[in-house]
Amino acid sequence: MNENNSNELTKTQIERIEKNKQRAFTLRKTQMVIHPYSKRDIITKVDKGTLKIGNTRYKDTGGGFLLEQDNKSSELTTYTHVPPVFECDRPICKECKKVFANSWLFDSFDYSVCDSCKDPEIHKLITKTDALNKYLLKECDINKREPILKFIEKKNPHNSQWGSMKLYLQIQVEQRALEIWGSEEKLQEELNGREEKKVEAKIKKYQKEMKKLRMNMRSSLYDKTSAISHTHEFGSESYNEEDDTYTHKCLTCFYTETFEKM
Known part of the structure; x- marks a missing residue:
């Protein structure tokens, strides 16, 4: 206890x-x-x-x-503090090889070329439609393939009621086309091949339309209702000794018939 x-x-x-x-x-x-x-x-x-x-x-x-x-x-x-940008973190221009702080091409297309080196001939813009057709690209090639190509949007100059245009940096589109096709030569071969197919398709279409036109012309000239049935009326027969045949002619037309007798 x-x-x-x-x-x-x-x-x-x-x-x-x-x-x-x-x-x-x-x-x-x-x-x-x-x-x-x-x-x-x-x-x-x-x-x-x-x-x-x-x-x-x-x-x-x-x-x-x-x-x-x-x-x-x-x-x-919440408080957001923008970290300072150090000199070593700044992008380097592809042309002059110098670091830069601000650039329209870099901000718009992530393309490292400073504003001083921006060339209107080299750094042209291209519409999405032209990029796909000229460089034989697909939608996924520019919208899903990494890195996704950046673009800017502008109002359509042809009609303000239409949707805005997507403009890409042409030099980036060219680089993407080379990645897909391998070289400029292969891309050009494909372009030539497709152009030849287009020409052949146009020729076939033209020939088909001409054949149809000729058939229509013939059918319009031939009138079945105006056709008159004809029965030959043959005259006297003449004997051909060389081939042992007989010949007689129609009395009402130019038809001549040659035949043999048993």
Whole structure:
């Protein structure tokens, strides 16, 4: 009996253990994130995921940082800091080999050529339709093949009611065509082959139309209702000794018939 009593915890001991558990739990919750800018402020837990450091509330993102929360609207306020651009991070111009800060070609097409080296002849723009037809490309070649070619949009100069045009950088389209076809020679061969097929198709179409036209002309000149049935009326027969045949002629037309007699 005494041995069982020695192993049992008293009421006071149980209360002390429970109190220590609650204190440890509270301490762990309130100190799970330490604000990096204010170590002296008291950190208190407001609710799940929200901490109060001093007089400012912060949202614990769970990603290792806090987001300041507007106390009035209780909405999260994020601050975006643009990192400084160092000289080594600036793009280098393909033409002059110098670094540059701003460029229309780089901003619009991700093409590393500075504004000073931009040439209207070399860096021409081409419509999407011309890019597909001239360089034998497919939609997926420019819209899905990595890297996807960038473009700018402009109003159609022919009709303002039509949809806007997509303009690509022609030199980038040429590079994409070389990636697909392998070389300029193969691309040109394919262009020539398709052009020959177009010419052949046009010739066949022309011949078919001419044949149809001739048939229509013949059918219009031939009138079945004007045709008159004719029965030959033959005259006297004449004997041909050389081949042992007989001949007689129609009395009303120019028909001549040659035959043999048994």
